[in-house]
Amino acid sequence: MCSRLxxxxxxxxxxxxxxxxxLALGRTGYASSTSEQNAVxxxxxxxxxxPVMARYVNGAIGGAEKSHAAAVVxxxxxxxxxxxxxxxxxxxxxSSQVPVITYVWPAGARAASAGTFITMAGNVAAMAPNTAIGxxxxxxxxxxxxxxxxxxxxxxxxxxYITGIAKLRGRNATWAESxxxxxxxxxxxxxxxxxxxxxxxxxxxxxxSAVDGRTVQLLSGPATLQVANAPIVEKNMSLLQxxxxxxxDPNIAFVLISLGLAGIAIEMIHPGFILPxxxxxxxxxxxxxxxxxxxxxxxxxxxxxxAFGLFIAEIFVGGxxxxxxxxxxxxxxxxxxxxxxxxxxxxxxxxxxxGWAAVIALFFLMIVSTIIRMxxxxxxxxxxxxxxxxxxxxxxxEPSGQVFLQGERxxxxxxxxxxxxxxxxxxxxxxxxxxxxxxxxKAEKAQPPPGDERPEAQRPEEGQAGTA
Numbered sequence: 001m002c003s004r005l006x007x008x009x010x011x012x013x014x015x016x017x018x019x020x021x022x023l024a025l026g027r028t029g030y031a032s033s034t035s036e037q038n039a040v041x042x043x044x045x046x047x048x049x050x051p052v053m054a055r056y057v058n059g060a061i062g063g064a065e066k067s068h069a070a071a072v073v074x075x076x077x078x079x080x081x082x083x084x085x086x087x088x089x090x091x092x093x094x095s096s097q098v099p100v101i102t103y104v105w106p107a108g109a110r111a112a113s114a115g116t117f118i119t120m121a122g123n124v125a126a127m128a129p130n131t132a133i134g135x136x137x138x139x140x141x142x143x144x145x146x147x148x149x150x151x152x153x154x155x156x157x158x159x160x161y162i163t164g165i166a167k168l169r170g171r172n173a174t175w176a177e178s179x180x181x182x183x184x185x186x187x188x189x190x191x192x193x194x195x196x197x198x199x200x201x202x203x204x205x206x207x208x209s210a211v212d213g214r215t216v217q218l219l220s221g222p223a224t225l226q227v228a229n230a231p232i233v234e235k236n237m238s239l240l241q242x243x244x245x246x247x248x249d250p251n252i253a254f255v256l257i258s259l260g261l262a263g264i265a266i267e268m269i270h271p272g273f274i275l276p277x278x279x280x281x282x283x284x285x286x287x288x289x290x291x292x293x294x295x296x297x298x299x300x301x302x303x304x305x306x307a308f309g310l311f312i313a314e315i316f317v318g319g320x321x322x323x324x325x326x327x328x329x330x331x332x333x334x335x336x337x338x339x340x341x342x343x344x345x346x347x348x349x350x351x352x353x354x355g356w357a358a359v360i361a362l363f364f365l366m367i368v369s370t371i372i373r374m375x376x377x378x379x380x381x382x383x384x385x386x387x388x389x390x391x392x393x394x395x396x397x398e399p400s401g402q403v404f405l406q407g408e409r410x411x412x413x414x415x416x417x418x419x420x421x422x423x424x425x426x427x428x429x430x431x432x433x434x435x436x437x438x439x440x441x442k443a444e445k446a447q448p449p450p451g452d453e454r455p456e457a458q459r460p461e462e463g464q465a466g467t468a
Contacts, residue, residue: 036067039231040208043074048346049081049114050293052245054088060235064098070230071099073204074122077106080113082295083138083158090121090165099123099216099223103207104131104188104197112136116179120165123216124225125197126207127188133196134185136162155181172196204232244289250339250348253290257301258331258360260284261308265364269315294339295346303334311364324361331357386427390440393423403437412437 041064043057057074064072074093080086093100102122104111107130111119116136119125127133138158159180166173172195178184191197201207212228237245246252263280291301310327317323335353339346391405391412399417402409403425412425412435419425425437 036064036069036233038068038070038226039233040227041067041069041072042204042232042234043072044234044236045074045076045078045115045118047078047245048248049078049085049089049118050245050248051082051085051088052241052248052293053081054085054092056237056241056245057089058092061092061096061098061100063235065096069098069233071101071225071227072096073101073103073207074118075103075105076111076115076119077104077109078111078113078115078118080115080136082293083114086114086117087161089118093118093121094168095219097218097220099218099225101126101207101211103201103204104128104133105204107131107202112185116176117162117165120162120169120171120176120196123169123218124199124211124214125169125171126199126201126211127191127197129188129200129202131188132185133191134179135183136179137181137183208232247286247290248293249290250294250346251352253287253294253296254304254335254338254348254352255356256283256287256290257304258308258356260287261305262360262363265308265312268312296339297337300334300337300339303330303337307331307334307360311360315364324365327364328357328361331360386430386435389427391425391427391435391437393419393421393425396421397425397437403435405435410435414438 041060043060045053045057047053061072093102100122101124102111102119103125104115104119104127107128109128110132111127112132112135114136116133119127119133136158138154159177162176162180163173165171166176175184175186175194175196186194186196188197188200192200199207199210201210208227208230211225213224213226215222215224217223236242247256260280260283263276263278263283265280267274267277267280307327307330310323310330314323314327332353335348335357336350338348386405389405391403391410393401393412394404394409395401397403397412397414397417397419399414401412401414401419403412404410405427411433414425415428415436415438419437419439424440426440427435428438429436
């Protein structure tokens, strides 16, 4: 009882601490000690385009509008991402009340796939030396080519969308359409020559100096950039946003879902632990949040669920056999199909899948099986511990009488009466304070100690215990 109360108190304190930590993380990154009026707000897209990134960009541009910033610089290094999140970012750039400068940076960076749309949507588009842009052909949720009528519809829609962006910003619409239909790419020099971007700049200060005095068109009308000497304010993700963005990784999604199902499985197998079930539920919810930001294949998710169902069934059936092996195979297939795509940015690591499957299998084989064996061990205390013990009849059992067991007299009923005084019996069940016994195999009448010739009725009882 004390241990359970302690566990609940520890769990409550842990949840309170987690809540306070998340609150602190959510606030981090939004406070500013200096005014941002007439400053240049710098936003960084570094990684895949997903809902977390879209919310970050949207919030950062909104903050720049409220603080009347001189401009927003959107630094980009991305392999692409989700079409819906990309469109959210493009729409936010096009509706911005402050000029947005898109900048593929640093050297070696790329604005591939969805990044191409975002770069071309800027009021000013720039690239650092040794960067690339393009390869924007749409693919399915699993990274596969979309064929047939559906493929034509998606490709035509994407081509029309990027062509519209290019025409709005006065850039090369023909190349933009080729980036979608033929997956063409260009380095910084080619992009500048083709009119895909406006300039090449090695760093942020030189970029701001180059665009200073340029007039751009906003929805509200023309605006002149006055950014050469403007203060620069970095607006990175808050710790909470960064935490959620880190979760948006197929490897982490796979581990979280597996860990969550393992915790819930432990709670189902051995109720009362509490903590594994709570941790498992939290991990599972975070895992599904992670999947929401990925091009997920739900067949893979169902295979992972099936794997843990087979593990649990194997434990109750007993022995690590066909069901356990089926669970391992299902877990591996689920990991492989979770985000089945040719893009390595959206793939679960093969080494992680095989290693994690081995860890989970060993866990259920050794740890959980040990828990089950402990539950099935015979009781060592209480009335159930009397079952199987040997007692001695102290009165005839025809069928009821008294037996002597562990220093006490017990009322007993024999299953195979009559049992004579002194015969040994075995306890087979206990109900209240009455035993049900059966004559012990090859039972022999108890013999008096050597030298004690008194009649049995005159001998002292063992332990002189009271009657139960």
